[in-house]
Amino acid sequence: MLLLKLLLRNAFRQRLRTVLTVLAITIAILAFGFLRTIIDAWYSGVEASSPARLVTRNAISLTTPLPLSYKDRIKRVRGVRTVSYGQWFGGIYISEKNFFPNFAVEPASYLELYPEYVIPEEQKKAFIKDRKACVVGRKVAEEFGWKIGDTIVLKGTIFPGEWEFVIRAIYRGLTPTTDETQVFFHWDYINEGLKRTFPLRADHVGFFLIGIDDPKRAAEIALEIDGLFKNSLAETLTETEKAFQMGFVAMTEAILITIKIVSIVLIIIILLIVSNTMAMNVRERLSEYATLKALGFHWIHLSLLIYGESIIITMTGAIFGIILTFPSAKIFVDAMGTLLPVFHITKETILLDILIALSVGISSGIAPSLKAINVPVQSALTRVG
Amino acid sequence: MILFIRYNLRNLRTRRLTTILTGMGMAFVIFVFCSVQMISEGLRQTLVDTGSPDNVIVLRKGSQAEVVSVIERSKAAILETLPEIERAPDGSVLCARELVVLINLYKKDADKPSNVVIRGIGRNSLLLREGVRIVKGRMPLPGSSEIVVGSSISRRFKGLQLGDELRFGLRNWKVVGIMDAGSTGFSSEIWADIDTLMQAFRRPVYSSVVFRLRDRSDFLSVKERIERDPRLNLMAKREVDFYREQSEVMARFLRILGTSLAIVFSAGAIIGAMITMYAQVANRSQEIGTLRALGFRRREILMGFILESVLLSLGGGIVGLLLSSFLQFLEISTLNWQTFSEIAFRLRLSFGIVIKALLFSLLMGILGGLLPAVRAARLRIVDALRLV
Numbered sequence: 141m142l143l144l145k146l147l148l149r150n151a152f153r154q155r156l157r158t159v160l161t162v163l164a165i166t167i168a169i170l171a172f173g174f175l176r177t178i179i180d181a182w183y184s185g186v187e188a189s190s191p192a193r194l195v196t197r198n199a200i201s202l203t204t205p206l207p208l209s210y211k212d213r214i215k216r217v218r219g220v221r222t223v224s225y226g227q228w229f230g231g232i233y234i235s236e237k238n239f240f241p242n243f244a245v246e247p248a249s250y251l252e253l254y255p256e257y258v259i260p261e262e263q264k265k266a267f268i269k270d271r272k273a274c275v276v277g278r279k280v281a282e283e284f285g286w287k288i289g290d291t292i293v294l295k296g297t298i299f300p301g302e303w304e305f306v307i308r309a310i311y312r313g314l315t316p317t318t319d320e321t322q323v324f325f326h327w328d329y330i331n332e333g334l335k336r337t338f339p340l341r342a343d344h345v346g347f348f349l350i351g352i353d354d355p356k357r358a359a360e361i362a363l364e365i366d367g368l369f370k371n372s373l374a375e376t377l378t379e380t381e382k383a384f385q386m387g388f389v390a391m392t393e394a395i396l397i398t399i400k401i402v403s404i405v406l407i408i409i410i411l412l413i414v415s416n417t418m419a420m421n422v423r424e425r426l427s428e429y430a431t432l433k434a435l436g437f438h439w440i441h442l443s444l445l446i447y448g449e450s451i452i453i454t455m456t457g458a459i460f461g462i463i464l465t466f467p468s469a470k471i472f473v474d475a476m477g478t479l480l481p482v483f484h485i486t487k488e489t490i491l492l493d494i495l496i497a498l499s500v501g502i503s504s505g506i507a508p509s510l511k512a513i514n515v516p517v518q519s520a521l522t523r524v525g
Numbered sequence: 526m527i528l529f530i531r532y533n534l535r536n537l538r539t540r541r542l543t544t545i546l547t548g549m550g551m552a553f554v555i556f557v558f559c560s561v562q563m564i565s566e567g568l569r570q571t572l573v574d575t576g577s578p579d580n581v582i583v584l585r586k587g588s589q590a591e592v593v594s595v596i597e598r599s600k601a602a603i604l605e606t607l608p609e610i611e612r613a614p615d616g617s618v619l620c621a622r623e624l625v626v627l628i629n630l631y632k633k634d635a636d637k638p639s640n641v642v643i644r645g646i647g648r649n650s651l652l653l654r655e656g657v658r659i660v661k662g663r664m665p666l667p668g669s670s671e672i673v674v675g676s677s678i679s680r681r682f683k684g685l686q687l688g689d690e691l692r693f694g695l696r697n698w699k700v701v702g703i704m705d706a707g708s709t710g711f712s713s714e715i716w717a718d719i720d721t722l723m724q725a726f727r728r729p730v731y732s733s734v735v736f737r738l739r740d741r742s743d744f745l746s747v748k749e750r751i752e753r754d755p756r757l758n759l760m761a762k763r764e765v766d767f768y769r770e771q772s773e774v775m776a777r778f779l780r781i782l783g784t785s786l787a788i789v790f791s792a793g794a795i796i797g798a799m800i801t802m803y804a805q806v807a808n809r810s811q812e813i814g815t816l817r818a819l820g821f822r823r824r825e826i827l828m829g830f831i832l833e834s835v836l837l838s839l840g841g842g843i844v845g846l847l848l849s850s851f852l853q854f855l856e857i858s859t860l861n862w863q864t865f866s867e868i869a870f871r872l873r874l875s876f877g878i879v880i881k882a883l884l885f886s887l888l889m890g891i892l893g894g895l896l897p898a899v900r901a902a903r904l905r906i907v908d909a910l911r912l913v
Binding site for chain 1: 542543546547549550553554556557560561564585586587588589592593595626627628629635637638639640693694695726727729779782786789790792793794796797799800801803804808857858859860862865867
């Protein structure tokens, strides 16, 4: 107890300096938590994917469609329970700034495959029954103030024209990591339009979504499906939903790596700041440490004093930083709107925050404590600040 | 003044450890600031260089990228009759109908595929792109299953060396040439003969039509003619503008990321400088008292300490700049969200970034040194001399 009191007294002796150092750590921990959470958001699609879902797409690339007729052949593969299909629509709501993902899908089977989109039963029925209907995520609905029954117009970028949809349902995510910024509508509705304008492009889908009975057989089933269409005009590539989502992450890996490097640099910077504070603290008190040594205190006591002080400083900063992470994340999420589908601070991030504070505290104590231990008593006592 | 600078420099040298720690902190901040800006600048510059100011690109109305654009043969034929188009040396119209498709290829070190642009090219495509040179081999022959590969793609992807064969669209394609397009988007593309490519992908339509204007200033009238024509439903853009727009989303994201990081990081660095400078003031109060007693005025003491902090931050800033200038050797590639395809670019340190970084470190120094300097200037001579 006495030790703790002494440590606190020491830590806050140079009040201004300590407050500033704590502030720097607070900011750094806050920023580190944010960067971590942004990286998590990048992987949110991967995290949210289920091992019991496969995605089949054209082997050439995602932008090349597959004929709808493949659906029945996929369904015949043993182990396949549900087959749904859809198409990235890429529609723009009023202006490009209002970005949210929007897909044309086969409604009944799609919702069956995604139990994590929670929709009230009567809304679900209304959505499935009405060909012009769409279901929107809670977050987009809030962002643009949409209510059930509203009509929205999306400008097609891949499918030319202006498309009208009626909001019949709003979904909520089952967990905090479920993306609530998406909009889904009937693939049939888009297809009917295409038959009139671009008959060549009709009856094609962007991807098939497959629910399987046994996740352990995923690789086997994927191979079997791809085998069906080998050497045909549109060869397929089937992978688990996780691998499919990972593909997107991998494509923008360079940016992800940049963010990771930046968060490491951040740790180095706080390490420098805390080391500097500790170096100054110890240098000023060198004669005190010499006195302690002269009184017969061991090097263990001295290190305890110095390490304890730096850990107290870093941990105080970390605690403030962690506490502040939550309200500022909320402000950030509100400001970003639908640009950020998922922003969820995980336990691991907080744990990592604490771990970093601890290790910065320890490593910035090393040099000063060695100095305090090794300095000859006499020279330290005669030294002038 | 010179005297003060020498005094400051000596002080920085005497408290070496503190100076180095604080300066390093500043250097890292500037390093991060520069590197994010350099990524954004490299991407922008690469896409801007891709376009040529005399060229016009025509796409389907409303499409933001070539991949989703569709132009029927009949419309392309109408476009080719425009009188403002330049002539090629052989007398033909300097205009190319092109098809852009994305295919999945694997990078040498990755197990996940990337989207690579395959461009079906016409006879005049190469003439329209002045920056593109064949460095090895030759161009594909019309009507053949041959491809020429961009140098940056050939370096980074599996099986794209001269003589290799690539399978897509139900046939094998032979790499007969490597093209170098400098630091433009074309270095990240693969080119094939358009008619063969249309056959292979069963696509009877083009993606875009590119032509060169005889006179740059004709653009507005040509644009209006194309966009007003009820038969076409197309839009025309200067090639430079088209490619610049493709970097916008990514550049904006990087800019926001870079700015917010810079603000947060500089807050940390300013605090670091403040800690150091406060300590300097406290340790040197006797010196300050002596200086004042010798007749130096408060304003000069204030300036002196701010100067010291600025020297510290500028030094850190220059080290950070030097470190980040090495990043120019780095080539990174990423998916461009707007075109959904792979683009490779080098990080670039522009003059503007250097100036911004120096100003930024200057600002950090002033902000970090201001409050401690005020404290130093406010000390009363008697107190300062008595303080131990």
